[in-house]
Amino acid sequence: MEFSALPFIIHIFILAITPPFFLGIIAKTKAFFAGRKGPPLLQVYYDLIKLFRKGAVYSKTASPLLKVAPVIIVATTFVAGLLLPITGKAPFHFEGDLILFAYLLALARFAIILAALDVGSSFEGMGASREATFGAFSELAFFLGLVVLAVTTNALSLNAIFQWESVHPTLKPVFLLLFFSFFLILLTENSRIPIDDPNTHLELTMIHEVMVLDYSGPDLGLILYSASMKLFLFMALTTSLLWPQPMEWEWISIGTLFLKIAGMAVAIGIVESANARLRLIKIPQFLIANFVVTVFALLVTVFNKGT
Amino acid sequence: MVGSVTGLIPAVFVLAGKGPLSSSLPIGLDLLSAFFLIAILFVSLLTALYSWGYLKGEPHMTVYCTFFPLLVGAMEAVVVARDGFLFLICWEVMSLASFFLVTAEHETPKVRHAGWIYLIATHLATAFLMAFFVILFKKAGSFAFDDFVRLSPLSASLSGILFLAALIGFGTKAGIFPFHVWLPHAHPAAPSPISALMSGVMIKTGIYGILRAFTFLGPPPLWWGETLIVAGIFSAVLGVLYALMQHDLKRLLAYHSVENIGIIVIGIGLGFIGRTLHNPILQLLGFTGALFHVWNHAIFKGLLFLGAGSVVHATHTRAIDRLGGLLKKMPVTGTTFLIASAAICGLPPLNGFISEWLIYVGLFRASQSLSQLPLFLSVAGVVGIAFAGGLAIACFTKVFGVVFLGEPRDPTIDGVKESSLSMRVPMGILALLCIGLGLYPQFVLPVLISICQQLDPSLLLTSALNETFSSLSTISIIFVMLLILIASLLIFCRFQLKSKIIRKALTWDCGYALPSSRMQYTAASFGEPIGTFFRVLLKPITSSRADHFEEHVVDLSERSFFAPLFQRANRFLTFVRRQQRNRIQDYLMYIFMTLVILLLWEVWFGI
Numbered sequence: 001m002e003f004s005a006l007p008f009i010i011h012i013f014i015l016a017i018t019p020p021f022f023l024g025i026i027a028k029t030k031a032f033f034a035g036r037k038g039p040p041l042l043q044v045y046y047d048l049i050k051l052f053r054k055g056a057v058y059s060k061t062a063s064p065l066l067k068v069a070p071v072i073i074v075a076t077t078f079v080a081g082l083l084l085p086i087t088g089k090a091p092f093h094f095e096g097d098l099i100l101f102a103y104l105l106a107l108a109r110f111a112i113i114l115a116a117l118d119v120g121s122s123f124e125g126m127g128a129s130r131e132a133t134f135g136a137f138s139e140l141a142f143f144l145g146l147v148v149l150a151v152t153t154n155a156l157s158l159n160a161i162f163q164w165e166s167v168h169p170t171l172k173p174v175f176l177l178l179f180f181s182f183f184l185i186l187l188t189e190n191s192r193i194p195i196d197d198p199n200t201h202l203e204l205t206m207i208h209e210v211m212v213l214d215y216s217g218p219d220l221g222l223i224l225y226s227a228s229m230k231l232f233l234f235m236a237l238t239t240s241l242l243w244p245q246p247m248e249w250e251w252i253s254i255g256t257l258f259l260k261i262a263g264m265a266v267a268i269g270i271v272e273s274a275n276a277r278l279r280l281i282k283i284p285q286f287l288i289a290n291f292v293v294t295v296f297a298l299l300v301t302v303f304n305k306g307t
Numbered sequence: 308m309v310g311s312v313t314g315l316i317p318a319v320f321v322l323a324g325k326g327p328l329s330s331s332l333p334i335g336l337d338l339l340s341a342f343f344l345i346a347i348l349f350v351s352l353l354t355a356l357y358s359w360g361y362l363k364g365e366p367h368m369t370v371y372c373t374f375f376p377l378l379v380g381a382m383e384a385v386v387v388a389r390d391g392f393l394f395l396i397c398w399e400v401m402s403l404a405s406f407f408l409v410t411a412e413h414e415t416p417k418v419r420h421a422g423w424i425y426l427i428a429t430h431l432a433t434a435f436l437m438a439f440f441v442i443l444f445k446k447a448g449s450f451a452f453d454d455f456v457r458l459s460p461l462s463a464s465l466s467g468i469l470f471l472a473a474l475i476g477f478g479t480k481a482g483i484f485p486f487h488v489w490l491p492h493a494h495p496a497a498p499s500p501i502s503a504l505m506s507g508v509m510i511k512t513g514i515y516g517i518l519r520a521f522t523f524l525g526p527p528p529l530w531w532g533e534t535l536i537v538a539g540i541f542s543a544v545l546g547v548l549y550a551l552m553q554h555d556l557k558r559l560l561a562y563h564s565v566e567n568i569g570i571i572v573i574g575i576g577l578g579f580i581g582r583t584l585h586n587p588i589l590q591l592l593g594f595t596g597a598l599f600h601v602w603n604h605a606i607f608k609g610l611l612f613l614g615a616g617s618v619v620h621a622t623h624t625r626a627i628d629r630l631g632g633l634l635k636k637m638p639v640t641g642t643t644f645l646i647a648s649a650a651i652c653g654l655p656p657l658n659g660f661i662s663e664w665l666i667y668v669g670l671f672r673a674s675q676s677l678s679q680l681p682l683f684l685s686v687a688g689v690v691g692i693a694f695a696g697g698l699a700i701a702c703f704t705k706v707f708g709v710v711f712l713g714e715p716r717d718p719t720i721d722g723v724k725e726s727s728l729s730m731r732v733p734m735g736i737l738a739l740l741c742i743g744l745g746l747y748p749q750f751v752l753p754v755l756i757s758i759c760q761q762l763d764p765s766l767l768l769t770s771a772l773n774e775t776f777s778s779l780s781t782i783s784i785i786f787v788m789l790l791i792l793i794a795s796l797l798i799f800c801r802f803q804l805k806s807k808i809i810r811k812a813l814t815w816d817c818g819y820a821l822p823s824s825r826m827q828y829t830a831a832s833f834g835e836p837i838g839t840f841f842r843v844l845l846k847p848i849t850s851s852r853a854d855h856f857e858e859h860v861v862d863l864s865e866r867s868f869f870a871p872l873f874q875r876a877n878r879f880l881t882f883v884r885r886q887q888r889n890r891i892q893d894y895l896m897y898i899f900m901t902l903v904i905l906l907l908w909e910v911w912f913g914i
Contacts, residue, residue, distance in 0.1 A: 055807035117708025125828020136697030143693035
């Protein structure tokens with residue numbers, strides 16, 4: 001594995017610093033559609049700083065697991081970020097790293113579900129149960145999407161999948177279908193409308209927010225931070241389907257990265273403004289519909305290959 | 308116990324490359340045997356140590372002490388036997404010894420029922436195996452395995468029949484869907500160390516049998532691998548779905564054995580497809596993944612059953628919905644159980660991830676290089692394992708969350724204490740192995756590769772293979788990095804919070820100030836969304852009142868395959884019994900008729 005310091009440092013820097021910014025863009029877009037002024041673009045940073053300055057309140061029921069879980073979530077999300085090419089080659093890439101990427105995110109989910117069950121609240125149990133169910137369904141579509149990508153590009157590493165060598169694939173139907181499917185997975189995995197409403201205030205209807213009810217102070221900060229990072233990763237992954245990275249690292253690729261992810265954030269903002277949250281009972285159907293779209297993509301790939 | 312230690316030494320020698328041992332007895336030890344032997348002996352050793360603490364104050368010591376060594380001995384003999392006859396005898400001794408261990412607590416009718424189901428299942432399996440070996444004996448003229456190997460190539464139809472006989476016979480022992488019905492009955496009934504032994508290693512003798520049997524049958528046609536992959540996908544997904552719906556801790560773990568056997572069988576099926584299509588990479592990835600998963604499953608499932616045993620020993624209940632908050636009372640049991648849960652879900656950085664990764668990469672490669680049916684099967688395999696993995700996460704967060712986290716749901720378990728040292732040490736060792744094999748799998752890989760070469764001597768190692776295996780070292784680096792990152796963040800958070808005010812408060816329940824432990828989410832509620840989604844398949848029986856919710860499922864294969872089958876059999880046998888009037892003339896006539904038929908057969912076929 002060749003190793004060059006500058007892209008590596010910039011990769012880590014982008015991964016660690018920028019994700020909360022894009023949450024700001026989503027909030028601005030939604031405010032624009034609602035006719036409000038909206039919070040400042042850097043609001044999430046202010047929130048994070050405020051949270052890190054605070055003390056913490058822990059439930060009497062909780063075990064040490066509650067304190068360890070946010071750290072595990074941040075660390076796994078960050079390491080998953082090291083496998084994904086965002087400005088050039090990913091810092092770590094090898095055959096089959098896409099499986100590790102998916103499983104690192106699964107580990108984060110495992111940790112957050114356990115943390116939710118740790119405090120013994122029925123509301124958080126409800127959230128945990130929903131997260132576990134919907135997580136299994138979205139994993140189904142996610143892995144099928146990965147297989148289709150692997151078959152189409154004949155590669156087994158995220159790095160190679162998202163960096164096409166000669167042809168620009170944008171207008172192939174497979175990628176349009178996959179883009180659609182990954183976009184829906186993005187919405188599911190990151191608890192956005194229409195799956196889950198990040199701004200809801202009714203515990204009974206929440207998924208992600210209800211699981212972290214008992215977190216406060218720096219721990220809540222870590223969870224918020226990791227959620228923004230996860231959203232960033234999914235946005236980078238999804239946009240790369242239509243706008244792949246250049247093969248070699250260049251300064252300009254940082255600019256294009258910001259441009260495309262900001263575009264994605266605006267798109268999410270528009271979707272969130274234009275839709276209402278689905279009823280919880282409809283969500284598995286939504287996810288299975290998404291799975292079917294991915295199956296179509298698979299069929300298209302296979303028939304293309306055959307001819 | 309001493310026997311286990313002495314047995315380990317030659318097994319390690321063979322794996323270390325000293326070459327196969329052989330002797331005048333019809334036994335032998337090659338790499339494949341040694342590989343399974345090590346798993347058997349290692350887990351037996353630790354369970355023996357564990358039983359020391361577990362059995363204190365338990366009745367049934369005599370049964371236990373008699374049949375435990377017998378079971379271990381029989382399992383050893385099964386994997387070293389080099390003769391069909393000896394193999395069958397050892398197989399039967401193993402089954403019977405485990406039957407007596409399952410029924411050790413025979414006072415309860417449920418245990419007797421479970422023992423009965425186990426006995427029938429295992430004998431049906433043996434019937435198929437007997438057919439398998441007798442047909443081979445007919446062809447080869449001896450029972451020796453070496454003669455069996457020399458037989459190939461057999462005719463296509465004969466080897467097909469033999470394949471199915473072996474698959475049903477060994478598959479029943481291994482617990483492949485739909486022959487898994489005995490597992491969820493027998494495992495909860497048996498004392499916990501025995502469940503650990505049976506689920507950890509005894510069902511692996513079925514996998515050993517499948518692999519060994521296929522060395523006799525010559526080059527496999529494509530449909531063998533395809534059948535195996537389909538059976539594996541069904542076992543994996545349905546096993547975990549049923550597990551999710553269980554409320555009995557050990558029954559749940561038993562269904563997870565079905566899931567993991569499914570994953571192993573997918574790996575073996577992939578290996579066979581690779582072998583048929585002369586694709587060494589698929590063959591290697593499939594077989595190494597499957598074999599590695601055999602070890603890993605022995606480790607973490609053994610650990611899970613021992614952990615469940617500690618819980619049952621301390622609380623005297625297996626009902627998940629009555630437990631809660633045990634992590635604070637039993638920290639060692641809880642932590643090791645958590646590690647094993649993460650490992651069985653295939654989560655990094657533990658051993659389960661590595662073996663599943665190998666199978667995944669194999670299936671991904673298969674979907675890239677194959678076409679038509681094998682292509683779709685390998686995609687289905689990826690999706691199946693992924694879905695099973697997602698559901699396994701749901702299932703184990705449910706188990707761990709409800710049993711070890713939160714508050715006790717039943718006041719009787721308030722005074723629970725951590726189990727004794729001899730029970731904690733084996734669990735600790737197994738948990739360390741989960742981490743160790745996850746961080747440094749390269750230790751086992753060369754052995755796995757040479758086993759694959761033994762299974763198929765014509766196998767070539769290609770450079771693409773090295774690439775895949777060198778990925779494993781990158782994975783190790785990433786895992787170490789992940790652990791360091793977690794540790795440093797933890798220390799950082801500790802410092803961060805040092806100067807801050809930290810308070811303890813009640814759990815937030817939307818402003819309600821008096822939460823009671825009965826208000827917590829239960830395992831049944833946790834699994835309800837999935838149960839509802841799959842209601843067509845699972846047919847859950849729910850009972851809910853304003854303050855109470857329960858959900859139960861009956862096994863699909865038990866409900867719609869075995870129950871009708873045995874009902875028919877029962878009807879037929881009742882009919883036969885009615886014809887029996889205990890008159891000597893009738894019996895003489897039966898004997899005469901049998902002789903005539905045999906004579907005609909002799910004349911006709913000239914046997």
